[in-house]
Amino acid sequence: MSTILHRIKAYLYDNVLTKDNPNDFIARTASERSLSVKQICEAAASRGGADVPASAMEQATELFLKEMAYQLCDGFSVNTGYFTASTTIRGVFDSPSETFNKDKHSIIFQFNQGEKLRTEIPNIEVNILGVAESSAVILQVTDVKSGSVNDLLTPGRNLKIVGSKIKVAGNDASVGVFFVDTATQGRTKVEQSDIVTNNPSEVIVVIPTLAAGTYNLEVVTQFSKNSAFLKEPRVGLLDKLLTVE
Secondary structure, three states: OOOOOHHHHHHHEOOOOOOOOOOOOOEEEEEEEOHHHHHHHHHHHHHOOOOOHHHHHHHHHHHHHHHHHHHHHOOOOOOOOOEEEEEEEEEOOOOOOOOOOOOOEEOOOOOOOOOOHHHHHHHHHHEEEEEEOOOOEEEEEEOOOOOOOOOOOOOOOOOEEEEEEOOOOOOOOOOEEEEEOOOOOOOEOOOHHEEEEEOEEEEEEEEEOOEEEEEEEEEEOOOOOOOOOOOOOEEEOOOOOEEEE
């Protein structure tokens, strides 16, 4: 019998990703925050999970990750036991003689859980906290040009946003769809005329001109199922980083 070593809290949200049952729900982990390499190393040192100082563990981890990235860029696959990683080329080649074209094809890195991580699953207890409060939530985005889900962004092309209560509505100045640069925290707002579809469970926008980098996606709205707008805007935030190459 498995020993419960970990506990995850989750809320239920309306399942708008499938249409077979209009009354079903999906669970999303109620993650308190995202941990950096430094924070993980400090936690390991403080709880006795490491026999070296946190600073030494952090330095070694950063060196490992840097070398792993180098090898992935040379086309090697990586298997750490906890996760596997590989390099994938996306896009269609129309003939045997066609060469790689950065305007048509792209390179991504894919990560999947490994055997050591899978063996920890029986030790996790999931506590469902009930249906989430009536707030906007982004469940999934699709870059229509590349077909990438929760990953790539193609500026100037469409992005399909699926969620709950995400219709862009309201007269507050903060309302809109925003791409937030993770490096500078600069916020790029989608022009109103570039919101192609605007429904409670699906919003399609034209991705604005964005520099290469990683971005958070936010939908800020005062939408309510009632006729009146909410007094205060609510923010739907995708829990994945999106990348412009």
